[in-house]
Amino acid sequence: xxxxxxxxxxxxxxxxxxxxxxxxxxxxxxxxxxxxxxxxxxxxxxxxxxxxxxxxxxxxxxxxxxxxxxxxxxxxxxxxxxxxxxxxxxxxxxxxxxxxxxxxxxxxxxxxxxxxxxxxxxxxxxxxxxxxxxxxxxxxxxxxxxxxxxxxxxxxxxxxxxxxxxxxxxxxxxxxxxxxxxxxxxxxxxxxxxxxxxxxxxxxxxxxxxxxxxxxxxxxxxxxxxxxxxxxxxxxxxxxxxxxxxxxxxxxxxxxxxxxxxxxxxxxxxxxxxxxxxxxxxxxxxxxxxxxxxxxxxxxxxxxxxxxxxxxxxxxxxxxxxxxxxxxxxxxxxxxxxxxxxxxxxxxxxxxxxxxxxxxxxxxxxxxxxxxxxxxxxxxxxxxxxxxxxxxxxxxxxxxxxxxxxxxxxxxxxxxxxxxxxxxxxxxxxxxxxxxxxxxxxxxxxxxxxxxxxxxxxxxxxxxxxxxxxxxxxxxxxxxxxxxxxxxxxxxxxxxxxxxxxxxxxxxxxxxxxxxxxxxxxxxxxxxxxxxxxxxxxxxxxxxxxxxxxxxxxxxxxxxxxxxxxxxxxxxxxxxxxxxxxxxxxxxxxxxxxxxxxxxxxxxxxxxxxxxxxxxxxxxxxxxxxxxxxxxxxxxxxxxxxxxxxxxxxxxxxxxxxxxxxxxxxxxxxxxxxxxxxxxxxxxxxxxxxxxxxxxxxxxxxxxxxxxxxxxxxxxxxxxxxxxxxxxxxxxxxxxxxxxxxxxxxxxxxxxxxxxxxxxxxxxxxxxxxxxxxxxxxxxxxxxxxxxxxxxxxxxxxxxxxxxxxxxxxxxxxxxxxxxxxxxxxxxxxxxxxxxxxxxxxxxxxxxxxxxxxxxxxxxxxxxxxxxxxxxxxxxxxxxxxxx
Numbered sequence: 001x002x003x004x005x006x007x008x009x010x011x012x013x014x015x016x017x018x019x020x021x022x023x024x025x026x027x028x029x030x031x032x033x034x035x036x037x038x039x040x041x042x043x044x045x046x047x048x049x050x051x052x053x054x055x056x057x058x059x060x061x062x063x064x065x066x067x068x069x070x071x072x073x074x075x076x077x078x079x080x081x082x083x084x085x086x087x088x089x090x091x092x093x094x095x096x097x098x099x100x101x102x103x104x105x106x107x108x109x110x111x112x113x114x115x116x117x118x119x120x121x122x123x124x125x126x127x128x129x130x131x132x133x134x135x136x137x138x139x140x141x142x143x144x145x146x147x148x149x150x151x152x153x154x155x156x157x158x159x160x161x162x163x164x165x166x167x168x169x170x171x172x173x174x175x176x177x178x179x180x181x182x183x184x185x186x187x188x189x190x191x192x193x194x195x196x197x198x199x200x201x202x203x204x205x206x207x208x209x210x211x212x213x214x215x216x217x218x219x220x221x222x223x224x225x226x227x228x229x230x231x232x233x234x235x236x237x238x239x240x241x242x243x244x245x246x247x248x249x250x251x252x253x254x255x256x257x258x259x260x261x262x263x264x265x266x267x268x269x270x271x272x273x274x275x276x277x278x279x280x281x282x283x284x285x286x287x288x289x290x291x292x293x294x295x296x297x298x299x300x301x302x303x304x305x306x307x308x309x310x311x312x313x314x315x316x317x318x319x320x321x322x323x324x325x326x327x328x329x330x331x332x333x334x335x336x337x338x339x340x341x342x343x344x345x346x347x348x349x350x351x352x353x354x355x356x357x358x359x360x361x362x363x364x365x366x367x368x369x370x371x372x373x374x375x376x377x378x379x380x381x382x383x384x385x386x387x388x389x390x391x392x393x394x395x396x397x398x399x400x401x402x403x404x405x406x407x408x409x410x411x412x413x414x415x416x417x418x419x420x421x422x423x424x425x426x427x428x429x430x431x432x433x434x435x436x437x438x439x440x441x442x443x444x445x446x447x448x449x450x451x452x453x454x455x456x457x458x459x460x461x462x463x464x465x466x467x468x469x470x471x472x473x474x475x476x477x478x479x480x481x482x483x484x485x486x487x488x489x490x491x492x493x494x495x496x497x498x499x500x501x502x503x504x505x506x507x508x509x510x511x512x513x514x515x516x517x518x519x520x521x522x523x524x525x526x527x528x529x530x531x532x533x534x535x536x537x538x539x540x541x542x543x544x545x546x547x548x549x550x551x552x553x554x555x556x557x558x559x560x561x562x563x564x565x566x567x568x569x570x571x572x573x574x575x576x577x578x579x580x581x582x583x584x585x586x587x588x589x590x591x592x593x594x595x596x597x598x599x600x601x602x603x604x605x606x607x608x609x610x611x612x613x614x615x616x617x618x619x620x621x622x623x624x625x626x627x628x629x630x631x632x633x634x635x636x637x638x639x640x641x642x643x644x645x646x647x648x649x650x651x652x653x654x655x656x657x658x659x660x661x662x663x664x665x666x667x668x669x670x671x672x673x674x675x676x677x678x679x680x681x682x683x684x685x686x687x688x689x690x691x692x693x694x695x696x697x698x699x700x701x702x703x704x705x706x707x708x709x710x711x712x713x714x715x716x717x718x719x720x721x722x723x724x725x726x727x728x729x730x731x732x733x734x735x736x737x738x739x740x741x742x743x744x745x746x747x748x749x750x751x752x753x754x755x756x757x758x759x760x761x762x763x764x765x766x767x768x769x770x771x772x773x774x775x776x777x778x779x780x781x782x783x784x785x786x787x788x789x790x791x792x793x794x795x796x797x798x799x800x801x802x803x804x805x806x807x808x809x810x811x812x813x814x815x816x817x818x819x820x821x822x823x824x825x826x827x828x829x830x831x832x833x834x835x836x837x838x839x840x841x842x843x844x845x846x847x848x849x850x851x852x853x854x855x856x857x858x859x860x861x862x863x864x865x866x867x868x869x870x871x872x873x874x875x876x877x878x879x880x881x882x883x884x
Contacts, residue, residue: 006052007069010036011044011244012080019320024049026240028099031340038319040312043336044080045244046073047099053216053238070208073243081245086204090127091120093137093246096211098218100239103325103341104227109148109218111211112281113141113246117202121185133251135181136174140250140281142188142200145207149214152195160187174250174279208243215241223438229799230442230465232848247336249329250281254302257282260295260309262317262324265345265463266402268352272296272313274326275453282327282338291472292453305335316340321362322371323353346402346463347376351522365529366880372526374847374874376466380523381866383514385501392509394498395487397448397473400459402503405446405468406511408495411480413440415494420444427498429485431478433458441467446500448507450476468502476507519554519869527555527869530876536853537860538871539617541840543567545606551865555872558614558709559607560773560862561840564690565623567603568596577628582661586685593689600693601700608701608708617711617773617840617862618694619752620687620730624675625665635659671778671787676716677751680726687714687726691733699743711748713773718757720764727768748836754778759820762827771836772828773862774821776843780808783817810842812849822856838862847874854878 008016008025010033017025017033025033029047036042048070055063074085074092083092093115098104116124116138125134139161146152164180165171176184192200201207218224219239228235249257259282260274275292278301299306309328312335316324325343329336345353354368363371385391385404407425410416413436416426420443428444430437432451441447441461446468449458453472462469478485483494490509492498499508519527539560540551548559568577573596580592608616635658642652667673680687691712698708712730717723727749738744751768753759754775762772781787786795786808798804812818821839828835838860843849845863850871853861855878863871 004051004063004065005069006049006063006066007073008033008047008049009044009073009076010047011042012036014076017047022101023237024051024240026050026099026242027101027103027341028097028339029240029242032242032244034319035316035337035340038315040315041334041336043245043247043338044077045094045242046070046077048212048241048243050101050238050240053219053240054236056213056216057220057238070212070243077245083245085115085208086120087123088119089123091115091124091204093124094208095242095244095246096208096215097242097244098215098239099242100219100233101237102231102233103344104224104231104233109215109221111141111144111148111214113137114145114207114211115204116141117204119202120204128251130251132178132181133248135178135185136250137248137281139181139184139188142185142192145200145211146188146192146195148218149210150192150196152192156191156195157188160184160191212241212243215239223436226438226442230438235802244338247329247331247338248281249277249331250279251332252279254333255279255329255331256302257329258292258295258298258327260313260326260328261343261345262313262326263343263345263349263353265323265325265343265349266399268345268349268356270356272310276328282329291451291474302330302333305330305333308335312337318362321357321367344460344463347372347378347380347466348402348520348522349463350376351380351520351526355522355525366533366883369526369529369533369873369876370880372873374850374870374877377523377869377873378466378867380466380520381516381869384503384517385499386513386515389513391499391512393506394490394492394509395473395475395507397470397475397505397507398453398459399501399503399505400452400456400471401447401462401467401469403446403466403468404499404501404503404512404514405444406497406499406514407445409485409492409498410440410444411478411483411485411494413437413443416440416443427500429476429478430458432456433461441465446470446502448473448476448498448500450474450478462502468500470500470502470505470507473505473507516866523869527872530873531555533879534854534872534875535879536850536858536875537838538868538875539615539838539840539844539860539862540865540868541844541862542607542611542865544603545610547865548607548610551868552611552614554865554868556611556614556865556868557860559611559616559618560838560844560860561713562607562616562618563622564600564603564619565621565627567600568621568628573599574628578658580686581625581628581665582657589683590685593685597689597693600690601697604694604697605701608697608710609706612701613707613709615709615711615748617713617750617771618690619713619715620690621679622676622715624667624670624673625679627670635662671781677714677722677726678716680714680729681722684726684729688729688733691730692737695734695737695745695747696741698745698747699738699741702743702745703741708745709747710745711750711771713750713752713771715752715775716754716778717751717765717769718755720761720768723751723765723768750836752840753824755782756820759824759827762824763831766828766831766835769828769835770832772824772838774824774837774839775841776812776817776821776839776849777809777841779820780813780817783820784808784813806848811846812843812852814848814852818852818856821853825857836860845871847877850874851878851881855882 015036019030019034022030025047085092096111121138125131143157147154189200249255256278258276264273274295277292323343324340327339350372354371357363358368407427410426416428419426425445427446429448432449449471459471476487499512537557539558540556541561542548543563543566576595583589639655698710701708714726748770750771752775753772836859840862844861845867
């Protein structure tokens with residue numbers, strides 16, 4: 001182990017890494033090395049590998065020899081910079097930063113100006129001839145070290161800084177004088193002593209080791225774990241640590257720092273986009289402490305630096321063939337690049353950039369498809385404000401992340417998360433967000449901040465999440481104690497409804513009407529390319545003609561699940577449904593069903609019309625009958641009211657019978673009770689009526705020259721003889737209707753595979769079924785033994801503790817449920833090689849589940865209408881990722 005290489009140098013002629021080493025060096029370290037190889041000015045430094053992080057977190061100690069590797073790397077930095085780490089007269093100061101394989105902005109920790117102490121700060125002041133700069137750097141270092149390494153609340157230092165500015169009657173940090181900064185340094189050291197019981201460490205090497213420990217440990221802080229969960233990042237990857245010689249943006253008016261993108265991350269427009277601050281360090285920009293200037297104004301302030309920066313960003317985009325997010329520092333007029341990485345962008349920007357880069361010849365179509373994540377399409381279809389509506393704008397900030405949101409005002413991330421659990425929509429309002437707010441930002445409908453620019457934490461994270469965000473709305477003042485914010489003449493309390501428009505920056509009083517956008521030309525292009533690649537068909541789950549039309553507009557190739565029970569709940573149908581349930585003999589039941597027949601037929605006519613030419617899979621009645629009856633307690637209360645009134649004996653008897661029928665139908669576990677094909681066996685006349693309605697509707701439209709493709713699905717089959725019984729009754733009706741109407745239709749009769757026994761006997765069931773549709777929601781319930789209605793009481797704990805990586809009702813459990821699907825496919829095709837097989841339900845629109853479906857040989861997936869575009873792209877990704 002001692003001979004392993006754990007440290008890689010970058011930033012000079014001896015650079016040891018390159019971009020392809022991201023797994024080992026992390027994204028930041030690999031890209032710093034790559035910029036060095038391209039001859040771009042990068043401050044010298046070294047990367048401690050992700051392997052070290054994994055070993056450290058696993059074993060609680062570092063691998064043998066690491067300390068020596070770090071010491072040797074420091075010597076190389078000293079040789080290159082002509083400064084000495086820990087020296088009192090010419091100190092080498094370092095930044096210590098995280099760097100995971102993929103960008104996780106703000107989720108882990110950074111320490112700047114490391115190496116300063118009470119003596120070296122004097123040496124730095126003398127060496128630079130700038131005492132103010134030296135003590136400004138020291139107070140920054142104390143704040144970051146105390147927060148990141150010693151786990152002291154940042155607000156304690158921020159409060160002391162605010163008090164000092166108030167005492168001196170200044171607004172900005174850089175308005176404080178040297179003596180003020182010296183006093184703050186002493187105050188900060190006192191806070192550290194009070195909080196830890198120990199003096200601030202003065203030894204530079206000790207500081208460095210403590211900072212490295214803290215950055216590695218930050219891989220498992222709560223915000224990083226939340227971010228990894230939201231973005232599907234494996235915890236075993238770990239992070240690298242990048243130790244880099246400091247360059248200073250806070251050395252006066254010829255120094256500064258900034259963040260920029262090679263294209264607009266909100267719209268995708270091909271223009272240099274970013275912000276910078278004069279006389280500042282990097283955290284000032286990303287934390288939103290000061291409002292930065294647009295990057296284009298740097299051309300007037302420092303024209304040579306601006307031109308150099310433009311040359312570099314164009315070189316980087318051309319080299320990486322991807323939109324870049326860059327960080328830079330200017331020290332006394334000299335430019336240094338601190339980072340380049342693939343830039344976070346909105347869904348609209350991702351699609352625009354991908355299609356335009358194909359036009360520009362930078363990438364091919366397959367690469368463009370892989371550049372757009374399927375989940376981003378979902379974000380693109382988020383609501384916007386109805387342009388015909390009128391509303392009252394209270395304030396305007398920066399349009400940091402597009403889309404519109406409506407919700408109740410909350411002032412803490414925790415409150416947003418609590419309300420989301422209850423299904424309540426919120427707007428998170430903060431002075432500025434911090435990485436700790438990640439859970440609340442995800443829970444909220446949108447984010448509004450008082451401070452910060454277009455590259456602030458709130459803006460970057462919101463864009464990555466697809467959340468609307470208005471940032472830097474300086475007109476707002478927040479009173480956390482009173483739980484209100486004020487803007488102009490308005491006072492908005494916690495719980496009041498507001499709306500935000502992340503496309504314009506408007507903050508709006510009350511609720512506005514939102515509309516869903518259509519498919520843009522760029523998205524249409526991406527989806528067209530996806531259709532050229534994918535082999536998996538994409539259908540939709542639709543129970544109404546409207547849903548079917550929406551899905552077809554989104555590219556659905558049929559209906560994979562039409563739930564007929566939803567049609568039974570209409571106000572005009574429920575009396576007949578209840579009459580059917582209350583019937584005490586077959587003849588009475590048939591009379592009630594005869595009333596439902598024309599209603600069902602009209603339902604199917606509308607759906608068949610909307611999906612003309614494509615297959616429509618209609619599931620016969622599935623849920624238990626008691627779901628269509630009133631709540632038992634309400635019926636009993638009604639009976640008591642009648643008994644205490646002058647109601648007729650006949651009316652009381654009628655209500656009493658309803659109560660008795662509800663009690664008779666009551667089941668301890670209805671999910672495993674009298675439902676699905678069991679209804680069709682005990683009450684075959686129900687399925688016969690539905691089959692008649694389906695085929696009459698199909699024949700009627702066929703007479704008009706339409707191509708109708710009905711597929712009748714029998715639910716909850718566990719034994720082939722169940723299917724034989726129901727199939728006999730259904731096909732008798734189907735053939736009779738076709739003969740009577742003089743129409744011969746091509747139709748299929750199949751089943752839903754949703755029980756483990758059905759999977760294990762799929763070869764037998766396939767003798768009777770012409771298609772399978774895996775009902776993976778019920779299959780998940782019956783495989784895990786989880787009730788999806790009750791699992792919410794313990795599933796969050798399973799996810800938090802790592803027992804399960806994903807909610808199995810949201811993401812298909814490939815190791816368990818997925819293996820049953822695979823067995824069912826293999827057994828079904830062993831009997832009927834050409835059997836058509838798909839899945840329907842939530843998993844049919846989830847990208848990882850779709851990829852699994854492609855790999856095991858499904859013919860199609862079926863999902864909700866608005867997830868059809870997601871499924872189309874995910875199906876193409878499955879093909880392309882397998883090629884890689």
